[in-house]
Amino acid sequence: MEAQIESQGLSRRKFLKLGGGITFLVTAVGLPALVFKKGEMAETKQISAWVHLSEDGTVTIYNPASEMGQGTMTALAAIFAEEMDADWSKVIIENAPVEPEIYGIGWGGERGGSMLTVGSRSVSGHYNNLRQSGAQARYVLLTAVAEKWGVDRKELKTESGMVFHPQSNKKISYGEIVGFVKIPEPVPEIPDSDLKNPKDFKLIGKDYQRYDVPFKVDGSAIYSGDVHVPEMVYAAIARAPVNGTQPELQNEAAIRKIKGVLDLVSLKHGIGVIASSMETALNAKAKMEITWKGEPKAKSHNSQDAYIEYEELSKSSQIGSIVAQAGDLNRELPKSQKVIRADYKNDYVYHAQMEPLNAVAHVTADSAEVWVGTQAADGTRNDVANHLGIDFKAVNLHTCYLGGGFGRRSMTDFVIEAVDISKAVHRPVKLQWTREDDLQYGAFRPISLQKLEAGIDQNGNINSWKHVVIGTGGGLLGSGADIPFYDIPNKLIEVRNIDHGVRTKHWRAVGHGPNKFAIETFIDEIALDLKKDPYQLRRELMKDHPRELAVLDKVAEMANWGSTVPDGRARGIAFAERSGSLAAGVCEISLNKSTGKIKVHKIWGALDGGVVVHPENAKYQMEGSLVMGLSSVLFESITFKDGKVEQSNFYDYPILRMEDAPEEIILEIIPSTEKPTGIGEAGLPFMGAIISNAFASLTGKRLRHMPFTPEKVLAII
């Protein structure tokens, strides 16, 4: 069997080299065992790195991206299956081995980058490669059949897992080809002209079910916390309440005496307790008395005071990092007939993915085996290897479903912890973070103050635009701050950063959430000031941007913008782009004036995401992202006092519950033949603005600080 695997592996490697655009050295690493299931060798064939075909016709397609709820494991396989012309009912989807040279993508969509699943880039990044790879798999099958039947390959047709030769009326199923298929050398790149005509697509752009759904209604989907390894023990960690402080355990003897406690492991940022059961690990952790040493920068951080620091920094004549610039703002702004100014604020927000961080690790003398749900598959494998000083190949990483990612699981801190503990105790370890750990040792979407100024000329047009984002989080602050679709001749958009020493991280849509809130609310304020309809003002600004305009017009049409709204309700409108996708939204709200609670009744949304591979799921992603966005806009705030996070669980960090979900969400996708763009975050950025704009329309008062809690609402009405 081993020899067979080896010889099979050789031809596969050559195929990979020629067809996959990767080097022999890299593919010589070999693919992990899951590709060749022992005992199946006679009946199955590895057609390419992307697919495994069985004699019974089962087609196993490898999923190169993390599945965290966004549904791309299905969409990516559908792209491949489309060009292979596989029978979709016989498709099985498995996570690809963590081999970035084969399954990664670069930021331009080129093969062999990283397997990082972020920025809504999975479908847009893999689209061309997977069409090509699917077409190559089909080519391999057709070549084998052509040789077998002694006919020209070009006379063969395929449909849904079958090859036909119309002239002779012969047909054969893909599964039957397994018995005689050879991997031809070389497998050529299939020219675009030989790819399917989009009008013949059977999957792309059609309705089909998500592959993962059945496993998520019976509890059988495996997340990393569900993994059991023989001899496994349990670990919990008490982590630094102030980032950068170091632990000194005061009651070590007492903790070690707890029945079931096996060991304690000192880490730089905390102390791990290892126990024979999960309960004992969690209880012992709670009993640890730790003195935290050190005076790190974070210790002086008080988040509500930070807004004052930002205000001070905004007055500096020193320009920060420039996001975008046009014309000459400093010359033109003072010439304006009128200058409109407004400030916006947003607190830190927490990922709150439903599955608290966890990982299973087993470190031995010269290797490591890890089970984790991660957005950074190869990044994790790499970080573990580097951390342990072992080879990348010596780390066997099993990727699992993610119980939500939203950016938090693109970090590898929790995996390295599990690795450190397993290494220290020489046992496989399941590390579980509590909700409190997950929240208090979170890495948050940055806090920021946004200062906007618009110069209005004598014709009532916006001729200058200044936007300064001041916050903590460096590069996270600037995303979405530019407004390339609004033609304003003079603009200056910049980011100023103060490092408070606390942990910040990408959070679904990154800076787009806060920045589009500020921009799109400001547009509304300008419209009010100029006595223009906010929809019409946006139309004027984007009149030379037809795609953007079509999205805005679509949502206005869907909501019948300008029509009469029921008593006690009002509407807001906004536009935002994210990951190349264009989105616009309208909401209809009411207000309980005694409690200060905003109720969102309806949201309409329009989306242009280029070619949409899985429209039902794309809409559902938009629905999910606008509900998550609404949650952040209405409820979510992390505050720091003397460097400590003041919240700890869902009672003081509420996220949106069913009672606060919109009553109705109506979404449309604009048909397009443009290249696919990222969809998983596109519904989120406009949420702050549509709520603030509707609220202003309802009450005449402006909400400029997210979240719009009842206390803030009551304070202004």
Next chain:
Amino acid sequence: MQYSFILNGKSVQITAEDDANLLWTLRERLKLTGTKFGCGVSLCGSCTVHLDGKSIKSCITALSQVEGKKVTTIEGLSEDRSHPLQVAWIEEQVPQCGYCQSGQIMQAAVLLAENANPNREEIIKHMNGVLCRCGTYLRILKAIEKTTQKA
């Protein structure tokens, strides 16, 4: 300590520590991992199971509290995803990340057992304790309503 209870229709006897809790016993001792840990303090509902037909949060339930009683988990709701809610969940394509969905379905199952025809307000009131971060609430509502309409 020795514990015994009925789990998904079968009698279970296990030995565990005094501090054993239902959630971690299901997940780690019995390897029924469909029931999830979300908050540990009964705020999110990811760990919802049935105890003698009522929904409870297994994360705050000591194992001693289920002694001699009937516990049902998502794995015991049906053998083949055939419970009407599971069928509706698939038809409506409800789950995204899926982590909360066992809890959602178990919570919904209790409502339907008690009230065959709940209105929307009753559904929301009953389901409000189970959090979802992906924003699947409207499809959950739809799936429950579809189930009651069929019944």
